[in-house]
Amino acid sequence: MENSSTGSLATTGLAPEAGPAQLTSQLRVALIGNPNTGKSTLFNALTGMRQRVGNYSGVTVERVEGRYRRSNGTAVSVLDLPGTYSLSATSPDEEIALTVLLGLAPDLPAPDVVVLVVDASNLERNLFVVSQILELGLPVVIALNQVDTAAAAGIRVDSVELAMQLQVQVVETVATKGQGIDVLKRAIERASALPLPERSFELPAPLFRAVQPVEAVLVQAGFHPSTAAMEALRLLAIAPEGHLAGIPGLEGEAERARTALEEAGYNARAVEAEVRYGWIAEVVEATVHRFGSAGSSRTDRIDAVLLHRVFGPLIFLLLMAIVFQSIFTWAEPLMTAVEGLVGGVGNLAGSALPEGDLRSLVVDGVIAGVGSVVIFLPQIVILFLFIGFLEATGYMARAAFIMDRFMRGVGLHGRSFIPMLSGYACAVPGIMATRTIENPKDRLATIMVVPLMSCSARIPVYTLLIGTFIPPIAVAGIFNLQGLTLLAMYFLGTAAALVVAGIFKKTLLKGPSQPMIMELPPYRLPNLRSLLLTVSHRAGLFLRRAGTIIFALTIVLWALATYPKTEVVADVTDGAAQEQQLAGSILGRAGQAVEPIVRPLGYDWKIGVSIISSFAAREVFVATMGTIYGVGSDADETSVALREQLLAETDAAGTPVYTPLIAVSLMVFYVFAMMCVSTNAVVVRETGGGWKGVKWAAFQFLWMFVLAYSAAFVVYRGGLLLGFAA
Amino acid sequence: MSRTLVSIQPGESARVASVGGEAGAARRLMDLGLIRGTPIRVVRVAPLGDPIEVSVRGFMLSLRRAEAEHVVVD
Incomplete structure (x- = not known):
């Protein structure tokens, strides 16, 4: 920056803080x-x-x-x-x-x-x-x-x-x-060795005179004359905010300049755009040459179909169905592979380490914990491949164009639709996808409700409870009560997400209605290299940030479920030993301690333990139930042994612990409750990080828990009143 | 009474006279080149009736009716 020209406007440097660049040779x-x-x-x-x-x-x-x-x-x-x-x-x-x-x-x-x-x-x-x-x-x-x-x-x-x-x-x-x-x-x-650029047009005399005092205030505040000239012009249309906030006398001078311009017959708010576009017209005239016919472009012809009144929404829904479906089905084999890999590493470590706490920590704590994060990676990669592709082709703006009217109903922008839809697969990529929403308040409202969309981690919980307690009765000839129950859970979450977003936008995140001024860019073929780079960025971001926090929390959870040790009575089955061990641990005792809290929902301490253990990840609920009911922690949602145990379980008086009503109340709880450390970690990061992010994540956790508890309570108590008891 | 962009039918063109409304939105539209005298054409209306798509200075722009109401045209 050693060049300085002698012009009145353009010379070297910037605001006084611009120093450190010279210190590095880079x-x-x-x-x-x-x-x-x-x-x-x-x-x-x-x-x-x-x-x-x-x-x-x-x-x-x-x-x-x-x-x-x-x-x-x-x-x-x-x-x-x-x-x-x-x-x-x-x-x-x-x-x-x-x-x-x-x-x-x-x-x-x-x-x-x-x-x-x-x-x-x-x-x-x-x-x-x-x-x-x-x-x-x-x-x-x-x-x-x-x-x-x-x-x-x-x-x-x-x-x-x-x-x-x-x-x-x-x-x-x-x-x-x-x-x-x-x-x-x-x-x-x-x-850096060439003369510095400068403003290449002259301001009309009244405008030049009007902005002089504003420039003077800015120079006084430490701005370079050239920068001050640019900022002064900008201030005719907007209030001094951001880095210009709090400069004494600035708004006063800007307001005088606006008045002076209006008196001289100018539109103060429009004048910067008018002088700049006036200059641009001359440059374009001298440099842009058009040849050939200006017939309808390729983009026009594509949009005639993709934004068609009837075909547009149909194609959009079809595309979304494909995206949604592939997140489930394409990710499935990959997730199984990741699971197998994690299991394999676990076995390998297990056989290499002597039996004892260290082995348990490494295998059940560290490897299983990290595995529970890595398992989401296939879904994240697939979703971001799609989002990246739709963004790079230019279709994403069209999706927002089509969906804007619908989303506006709850005070959101068209761009909120895709993150919310992504939430059906996994809230983590859904929340990361909110970065395409420009307005901070819309973005925050979307982040707050994305976890209400039933994600794939809830499926094991739904499957276990529906498969065990909801009879497969045919409804209206073609539907099945089990399938309808599952559908009801998805519907409940989606409806709640829309309603809650609307409430947030009317209260906590209230603000002037945001403009939806958006370019519909020409369609392009995406660049594969750029697409893959973007996807790998997102995947890396997820693994690094969420991975470290989850990693720590799973170790804590492991410790809570392991200590203190219980002397297991000899000659019982492995499963029974696990059950006794868990009951004696801090986690097990915590479950017994929270029983008074979950009792009004109809749950006993065993369900309490399973809920507590699944705060890190919902699907852990199934594994914990497996441990508690002595069928082993490798039980899954389709395990027949676990289902039979649940149906046979009775309390001291001999009445069954589980009824279809309790199962439904439990599912409703899982529809609303925020039980996923990965999501918590991503929310912290995406809401500003640090203390600010922690506050938003904690707030989200709390309101979702209150909603979950109240809804489960209403379902259970309401069901009892309506006579759906045992 | 002056006409606004909302009253322009798809396929029809007009010239911008002024842009008003909320300062941020107005400023954004002017930055994109919607200033006095700029030719503007309404291309289509979104399937659900809002927003609308316009063609201006060689590119396509979408804006809600609420914003288009503040764009006065000749």
């Missing part, structure tokens, strides 16, 4: 541009597999960083900023992008070079954010991307003329084919 590059410009593909082409995904501190905007090596061996770090149409900071993504570029983001120095990714087939709209960034006083390189699709659409951009107009380097790229990447890297090298 070159820092930030990638920015409109959504759907192929920015992420370009990022992947630049950095390859060397990437790290995280969050910006305090917010849930995804922070993607990567690096590549220069010919001289030193590293270049690349930050992939969120896609933005402007730096107006009307969304969290835009605010992040602006603060990073200004060097005001915590723990992130200002970039040394900004690479602006511009879609050659839509230069006009893309130039808006370009015109704002040119005024930040940073070295800029333009990557004119997707020149191939532009050419196919009959659009040619004169990159030499564009470079002349903008006074920055322009490199033509086709990121999907890796074209232009080397040239781009050389341009990045040179960028």
